[in-house]
Amino acid sequence: MSTATIGPEAPATARPLPVLNDCCTPTSAMSDDDASLLAGMFKALADPARVKILSMLLNADEVCACDFSASIGKTAATTSHHLKLLRDAGLITGDRRGTWVYYRVIPERLTAIRDALTLGQ
Amino acid sequence: MSTATIGPEAPATARPLPVLNDCCTPTSAMSDDDASLLAGMFKALADPARVKILSMLLNADEVCACDFSASIGKTAATTSHHLKLLRDAGLITGDRRGTWVYYRVIPERLTAIRDALTLGQ
DNA sequence: TCAGTGTTTAGATGAACGTCGAAACACGGT
DNA sequence: ACCGTGTTTCGACGTTCATCTAAACACTGA
Numbered sequence: 001m002s003t004a005t006i007g008p009e010a011p012a013t014a015r016p017l018p019v020l021n022d023c024c025t026p027t028s029a030m031s032d033d034d035a036s037l038l039a040g041m042f043k044a045l046a047d048p049a050r051v052k053i054l055s056m057l058l059n060a061d062e063v064c065a066c067d068f069s070a071s072i073g074k075t076a077a078t079t080s081h082h083l084k085l086l087r088d089a090g091l092i093t094g095d096r097r098g099t100w101v102y103y104r105v106i107p108e109r110l111t112a113i114r115d116a117l118t119l120g121q
Numbered sequence: 122m123s124t125a126t127i128g129p130e131a132p133a134t135a136r137p138l139p140v141l142n143d144c145c146t147p148t149s150a151m152s153d154d155d156a157s158l159l160a161g162m163f164k165a166l167a168d169p170a171r172v173k174i175l176s177m178l179l180n181a182d183e184v185c186a187c188d189f190s191a192s193i194g195k196t197a198a199t200t201s202h203h204l205k206l207l208r209d210a211g212l213i214t215g216d217r218r219g220t221w222v223y224y225r226v227i228p229e230r231l232t233a234i235r236d237a238l239t240l241g242q
Numbered sequence: 243t244c245a246g247t248g249t250t251t252a253g254a255t256g257a258a259c260g261t262c263g264a265a266a267c268a269c270g271g272t
Numbered sequence: 273a274c275c276g277t278g279t280t281t282c283g284a285c286g287t288t289c290a291t292c293t294a295a296a297c298a299c300t301g302a
Contacts, residue, residue, distance in 0.1 A: 023185040023187055023188075023220075023221040023278090024183070024184065024185040024188060024221075024223075025181075027177045027180060027181045027184050027188055027192070028177070028192060029173035029174070029176055029177050029192040029193060030172070030173060030176040032169065035169040035170075035172040035173045035176070036169045038166075038169075038172045039166065039167055039168050039169045039171070039172045042163045042164075042166040042167040042172070043163075043164075043167035043168075045159075045160065045163040045167075046160055046163040046164035046166075046167040047160050047164075047289090047290075048153065048156040048157045048159075048160045049156075049290090050160070051151070051156040051159045051160045051163070051237075052150035052151060052156045053150070054238075055150055055151040055156070055237075056148045056149070056150050058238075058239075058240055059148055059149075060148040062145070063145065063148050064145040065248080065249065066248065066249085067145060067148055071148070071149060071150040072150060074290095074291080074292095075291080075292065075293090076248080076249070076250090077249090077250075077251085077291085077292070077293080077294095078290075078291055078292070079249095080249060080250050080251085081250090081251090081290080081291085082290090083249095083250095084250080084251095096249085096298080096299085098298095098299065098300075099247075099248055099249090099298080099299055099300065100145075100248070100249090100299095101248085101249065101250095102145075105240070107240055110238045110239075110240070113238055114235045114238050114239070116172075116176075117175075117179075117231045117234055117235055118179075118231075118235070119179055119226070119228055119231070168259090168260075170260085186278080186279065187278065187279085195260090195261080195262095196261080196262065196263085197278080197279070197280085198261085198262065198263075198264090198279090198280075198281085198282095199260070199261055199262070200279095201279060201280050201281085202260080202261085202280090202281090203260090204279095204280095205280080205281095217268080217269085217279085219268095219269065219270070220268080220269055220270065220277075220278055220279090221269095221278070221279090222278085222279065222280095
């Protein structure tokens with residue numbers, strides 16, 4: 001991920017700083033892009049079915065697509081939908097080998113999430 | 122029956138599990154409760170505004186509620202709504218001191234999320 | 243080539259979410 | 273006690289999401 005430097009995208013119009021209170025020293029948030037990217041990864045995990053899928057992949061480094069459906073108790077179509085969301089978020093990857101599709105996690109992306117949640121950086 | 126000729130028939134190992142394919146060794150997912158709890162925490166972070174709020178709290182160990190609204194570019198009502206979601210998820214806490222309310226993260230909960238994302242346990 | 247099985251996509255539907263303005267609540271100062 | 277300001281709740285609106293069935297696609301084996 002890009003360096004999460006502080007500093008908003010300069011809304012150069014009008015005021016350089018909004019009205020501030022004297023309650024505390026102002027703190028700036030991360031950029032819109034970084035926040036959206038991170039929120040997208042969190043959103044990909046914001047469902048019990050997808051958390052279960054990830055947990056299976058964290059325990060065994062490779063899982064057949066046919067295994068997920070029974071374990072999470074959803075239809076094959078719904079399961080495939082969840083797998084696609086996790087793929088689109090860049091958290092997992094799957095490759096077809098003949099009849100079956102095997103999925104695995106992308107460790108780097110999980111590391112990115114963990115780092116974003118780490119205090120003090 | 123085991124005295125039959127060698128052949129391509131299935132191995133007679135008894136399996137009490139539901140219909141399984143022979144594509145892989147079955148992997149079990151985490152419990153419903155654990156998955157729901159984790160998904161709830163991820164859902165609390167599945168929005169750029171809330172990610173920004175958390176990033177501010179990770180950089181400064183205490184932030185006044187009045188600071189968030191300007192930094193994330195949302196109305197006070199919307200900001201309060203997001204703060205409530207983060208509170209309900211147990212990720213942050215806020216206490217009123219006179220006029221202002223000061224928020225801070227709950228480090229243990231962030232650690233729980235990080236641990237859940239860690240490979241190999 | 244065809245039939246059977248595993249996987250994904252398309253369309254539809256009800257629930258949950260993000261956002262706002264307006265109103266209510268909490269507190270400090272006059 | 274009242275007024276002004278910071279914060280939260282309420283009600284409403286449009287959007288997004290999770291889920292299913294049905295259909296399409298991918299591959300194997302005969």
